Structure formats: C-alpha cells, structure tokens
Amino acid sequence: MELNVDILIVGSGVAGLYCALNLDKKLNVLLISKGELSENNTYLAQGGIATARNVEDIPFYIEDTLKAGQYENDRKAVECLAEESIDNINKLVELQVPFDSNGDELSYTKEGAHCNNRIVHVKDKTGQYLWESLMNHVKKLDNVKLMEYTCLVDLIVKGNTCYGGILRKGDEQINLYAKSVVLATGGIGGIFRDSTNQRILTGDSLAFAFKYHIEVMNLEYIQFHPTGLYDNNYYGKRFLISEAVRGEGGKLLNQKGERFVDELLPRDVVTKAIREEISKSNIPYVFLDISFLPREFIIGRFPMIYEKCAQIGIDITKDPMLVIPSQHYHMGGIKVDIDSKTSMKQLYAVGETSCTGIHGKNRLASNSLLEGLVFSKRCAQSINQNYKDIELVTIPITVDKIDIRYFQHENKQLLKKEIQRRSPDLHDELFDNR
Ligand SMILES: Cc1cc2nc3c(=O)[nH]c(=O)nc-3n(C[C@H](O)[C@H](O)[C@H](O)COP(=O)(O)OP(=O)(O)OC[C@H]3O[C@@H](n4cnc5c(N)ncnc54)[C@H](O)[C@@H]3O)c2cc1C
Structure with a gap:
C-alpha cells in the first residue's frame, strides 16, 4: 500500500505533539505511535518542566545547565533553550495545562543543581497532564491524522535525502511518502534490563541513523536513576x-x-x-x-x-x-542543529531521540520536557518556512514484509553494540539480552 502526506511525525510524546501543533495548518500531517498513543515517557514524567523565571534568571539558568553538563554542552543550543523557555511555558498555560499556581502566579519549585526555584509542575503527574492537554488540542486539528499501533520500520532514502518511511500496522505494510519526516521516537530504555522508560522505546531512530550514516552524538551519555x-x-x-x-x-x-x-x-x-x-x-x-x-x-x-x-x-x-x-534518560542521540535538522536532507529529529547538545554529559533535572517543547517548535518553524520549495517524490520501491519482532531484536542488538563500543563499563548484564 502507498500513501502520500506532506509531513510524517513519528512519535506521540511531547516532541511529536508540540511539533504537530506548531505546523502550518495547510500541511497534511500524519502522526504515528508504535503502541497506544499515550504509551510514551512524556506521560510518565513526574517532577515538572524547567524554565527561566524571568529575563534576569536566563543567565543563571544557562550556567546551571552548563555546569550540570560538565561544560560539554552546546552553548548556542543552551541559550536557545533558556531564552525561549518563558514563551513556551506561556503557550502551555494558553493550552490549558493546569499547572499548580499560587493565585495568578505559577508555583515554581526547586530541583537538584538549580540555583533558583524554576520548575513548573502539576502535582506529581506533570507529564500526564501535559500530554493530555497537548493531545486534546492535536485531536481538534483537521490537518493532522493520528495512527496508533503503527511502527516505522525503515526510512525511504535516496542519496542523502529522506523521502518518507515504511510503516507496519498489523499485517499491513505502507510505503509512506512525505516532504519531510520528523523523528520523535523518544528514549532507549527498552534495550536495558531495568529502566524507568516504557519498554517499547528501543531507540529505533538510532538504528536508522546507523543504517544510513546519519550523524549521531554522545551515544554513551546515559543517565541511570x-x-x-x-x-x-x-x-x-x-x-x-x-x-x-x-x-x-x-x-x-x-x-x-x-x-x-x-x-x-x-x-x-x-x-x-x-x-x-x-x-x-x-x-x-x-x-x-x-x-x-x-x-x-x-x-x-x-x-x-x-x-x-x-x-x-x-x-x-x-x-x-x-x-x-x-536506566532513565539518554543525553545522546541523532545530532541536530538548533532547528532540529539532522545531517540528512528533509529529516528532522526532536525530543529525547535527538541530541541538540543542551545536556552535555549530564542532564539538569527537568530540562528534557522543555527541550522537547523548544526544539520541536523550532523544527515546525523550519518546516513551515521550507515546505513550499520541496517537491513530494514517490520513488518506486518494493520491500519485502518486515517482521517487527526481528526488526526490534536487531535494533536492540545493534544499539547495545554501539553503546558498549563507546562505553565498555556498561556491562552485558545491564541490557535486556533476551
Ligand atoms: C519516569 C520518568 C520520569 C520523568 N520525569 C521527568 C520530569 O519530571 N521532567 C522532565 O523534563 N523530564 C522527565 N523525564 C524525561 C522525559 O519524560 C522524556 O525525556 C520526554 O518525555 C521524551 O519525550 P519525547 O517526545 O522525545 O518521547 P516520548 O514521550 O517517549 O515519545 C516517544 C514516542 O515515539 C514512538 N515511537 C518510538 N519508536 C517508534 C517507531 N519505530 N515507530 C513509531 N513510533 C515510535 C512511541 O510510540 C512514542 O509515542 C522523565 C522520564 C521518565 C521515564
């Protein structure tokens, strides 16, 4: 089966949903998730979302992020994160995320290594409330179609350009052509024996990156809780x-x-x-x-x-x-610039699967949801500016049916091998070796 859309978004967490909300409403968008739409790490987030309190706090927030990352961060990306944080949190308030507040003012709490109270939250279930608000708004968009239990099993690539992806939904295999593909596939916890992540998150985008020589960065920087x-x-x-x-x-x-x-x-x-x-x-x-x-x-x-x-x-x-x-969080991922562009044309990566460089060697608490917001919005803005110049190309391809179990198993093995090559102290018994 063949389908054409303008934009394919792979992932229904904060990064995928917020990207969809910020895309031009003239674009015909398909957003897919591997499992149920709510089966993602965004839904599990407890503590909250970091943000600069005000303009005066921006340099302090930048410094806290750099210090936690042991100054291996990308400074330009950290500046973007801090400078654009307030606007994005205001946007969430507009989208009715029910943040805890004291009267008219948001309630800001403090977390480890922040020098200021700057974490907005909804009780101890911030992720669930954030996800539900974003999803309610995405569901109202006529230009976005949602498809759950639909797995991206390969990209459609010619030279160094991405023309879409191959999807498996039940027994059906779909060649999906798109002007741009946005990878928002989240973390890698599913390859580890013990992880706080959803098990279905197995770093599939990284497998595509290895296959097509898309640049990756800091793969060995993995946070354990x-x-x-x-x-x-x-x-x-x-x-x-x-x-x-x-x-x-x-x-x-x-x-x-x-x-x-x-x-x-x-x-x-x-x-x-x-x-x-x-x-x-x-x-x-x-x-x-x-x-x-x-x-x-x-x-x-x-x-x-x-x-x-x-x-x-x-x-x-x-x-x-x-x-x-x-295992809790992956600082590394597919290398992107501050507009979330990967090294492959017409391919973007956002959220935990990407590596913007904001975390450096170690993530500052509550910076990942904000990263998902700031850089998926920048991704949408970049697509909005460029899509008129991109032609939809349907390269004829015939692919044998891809077995999802085999695809998963191979991905896990490949990613484990690449991580261990970079970080030999991550021993075999830490991984899911089934
Ligand atoms: C328990 C827990 C608590 C946390 N608490 C906080 C916190 O308080 N503050 C904070 O900032 N961060 C927190 N984090 C981290 C944060 O939640 C995640 O980094 C963030 O939500 C990742 O968002 P995402 O959109 O990139 O990915 P996710 O929300 O994980 O979404 C990934 C999506 O990709 C889809 N997908 C994956 N592979 C495929 C494929 N091959 N085909 C189709 N779809 C695919 C999945 O189905 C899913 O929809 C926490 C994480 C955990 C696990």
Whole structure:
C-alpha cells in the first residue's frame, strides 16, 4: 500500500505533539505511535518542566545547565533553550495545562543543581497532564491524522535525502511518502534490563541513523536513576522512586539492614554504591526505608509512590521499598542543529531521540520536557518556512514484509553494540539480552 502526506511525525510524546501543533495548518500531517498513543515517557514524567523565571534568571539558568553538563554542552543550543523557555511555558498555560499556581502566579519549585526555584509542575503527574492537554488540542486539528499501533520500520532514502518511511500496522505494510519526516521516537530504555522508560522505546531512530550514516552524538551519555522500584519481574519497566524520598530522609539499607552510602550524593555515586551492594548479596535489590516518618506525612507527600507500592503489596508506612538502579534518560542521540535538522536532507529529529547538545554529559533535572517543547517548535518553524520549495517524490520501491519482532531484536542488538563500543563499563548484564 502507498500513501502520500506532506509531513510524517513519528512519535506521540511531547516532541511529536508540540511539533504537530506548531505546523502550518495547510500541511497534511500524519502522526504515528508504535503502541497506544499515550504509551510514551512524556506521560510518565513526574517532577515538572524547567524554565527561566524571568529575563534576569536566563543567565543563571544557562550556567546551571552548563555546569550540570560538565561544560560539554552546546552553548548556542543552551541559550536557545533558556531564552525561549518563558514563551513556551506561556503557550502551555494558553493550552490549558493546569499547572499548580499560587493565585495568578505559577508555583515554581526547586530541583537538584538549580540555583533558583524554576520548575513548573502539576502535582506529581506533570507529564500526564501535559500530554493530555497537548493531545486534546492535536485531536481538534483537521490537518493532522493520528495512527496508533503503527511502527516505522525503515526510512525511504535516496542519496542523502529522506523521502518518507515504511510503516507496519498489523499485517499491513505502507510505503509512506512525505516532504519531510520528523523523528520523535523518544528514549532507549527498552534495550536495558531495568529502566524507568516504557519498554517499547528501543531507540529505533538510532538504528536508522546507523543504517544510513546519519550523524549521531554522545551515544554513551546515559543517565541511570539509583532507585527504580523492584517488583519481582526480572526484566522490566521500573516505577521511578523520586529523589525526593531520599531528600525527606529515606535511608538506603543492604540485606543486613545496614546503611552503606550517603543517600544525598549525586545519582551516579549512589547508583555505583547500590550496584556494589547488590553484587555482594544474594538478592537483586536493596531497601529504601521511610517507614519511620509519620504515616500521614508519607501518604500526603508521596501519594503516587504510596499507591504504586500498595499495588504490589508493600505498605511504605510500615515496610521498606525494594529498589534497583535503572536506566532513565539518554543525553545522546541523532545530532541536530538548533532547528532540529539532522545531517540528512528533509529529516528532522526532536525530543529525547535527538541530541541538540543542551545536556552535555549530564542532564539538569527537568530540562528534557522543555527541550522537547523548544526544539520541536523550532523544527515546525523550519518546516513551515521550507515546505513550499520541496517537491513530494514517490520513488518506486518494493520491500519485502518486515517482521517487527526481528526488526526490534536487531535494533536492540545493534544499539547495545554501539553503546558498549563507546562505553565498555556498561556491562552485558545491564541490557535486556533476551
Ligand atoms: C519516569 C520518568 C520520569 C520523568 N520525569 C521527568 C520530569 O519530571 N521532567 C522532565 O523534563 N523530564 C522527565 N523525564 C524525561 C522525559 O519524560 C522524556 O525525556 C520526554 O518525555 C521524551 O519525550 P519525547 O517526545 O522525545 O518521547 P516520548 O514521550 O517517549 O515519545 C516517544 C514516542 O515515539 C514512538 N515511537 C518510538 N519508536 C517508534 C517507531 N519505530 N515507530 C513509531 N513510533 C515510535 C512511541 O510510540 C512514542 O509515542 C522523565 C522520564 C521518565 C521515564
């Protein structure tokens, strides 16, 4: 089957949806998602979205981002992020994202390594509320068609130009031609044994990048979170136990019930200490205890964590949680410029699958949702300026049916190999080797 559209957007998270909202309404757009539309990391985000508080805060926000990234960031991209943050948050308010507020003013909270209170949030479910607001608006657009359970299994490429993609939806395979393709396929957690990410996120765009020699950057910069909830599934999506639990005094304990690390040290240090403790013991997790705090406080402060643990039979007001370090975020990805253009013509990448260079070696807390907003809008603006000069080309191609399971398996192996080549300390047992 063959189809033509103006723009193909691959991914229904913050980056894909916000790009669609900012495209010229004359463009005929198809937006696809691999699983259900809401099965993405955006929906899982808890803490919030970082933003400069005001013009005076911009240089401080830039400095915090550079410092967290160990000055390996792309300075121009960081400046874009900070300078365009306020307008984009105002746009979200216009789109009725129900941010927590104090009267007329948004409520700004503080997170690790920010020198100022500058995180806007909706309770501890920012991602869900953000996604629902964006999706409500996208659904109202006549020019955007949504297709879920539709997987991009290849790009249509000639020379160094992208002319569309090959999609699998159930048994059907579609050659989809487009003037531009926007990759918004999110993170890579699905290739790891333990990850806070949705399992379907397996870095598919990176596989296309390897295949077609599209430039990638910082692939080895991967953030692990020390405390994913262990729930007896050996492989799995780990529910994130927020740093705030340790911030409120939560203690990490080993099999003997002893503390083994200062819980408030940086994420990578705590992660290493937990891994060492696990390797010394005969259980695949350590304990995180806050049961010594008053019951009402725990339930009021951590309602989602309380509820989630109760579902697996743990009452955190009485017993410790079982936790395991889990892959959380990918700083690297497909290299893009500040208009989200990749090294291939007519191909853009936005959100977590892209590497704008804003994170450098390490992401500053709550900078990824903002990156998804700022750079997907810039991507849409670039498309709006250029599409009139691009002709839709339908190169005749015949491709055998691509088996999705095989495609997934091969992608995971390829990406694992590339990551390990760049970062040999990421051992085999951290990956999903099934
Ligand atoms: C538990 C958790 C908490 C977080 N909390 C925060 C936070 O508080 N603040 C913050 O800034 N960041 C947070 N993050 C990070 C942030 O949520 C993500 O980086 C961001 O949402 C990524 O958005 P995205 O649009 O790039 O990708 P996603 O939202 O993950 O969307 C990816 C989309 O791509 C689709 N897709 C993938 N492959 C294919 C394919 N081959 N074919 C078709 N479709 C495909 C998927 O179906 C999905 O729709 C958190 C992440 C996690 C996991």
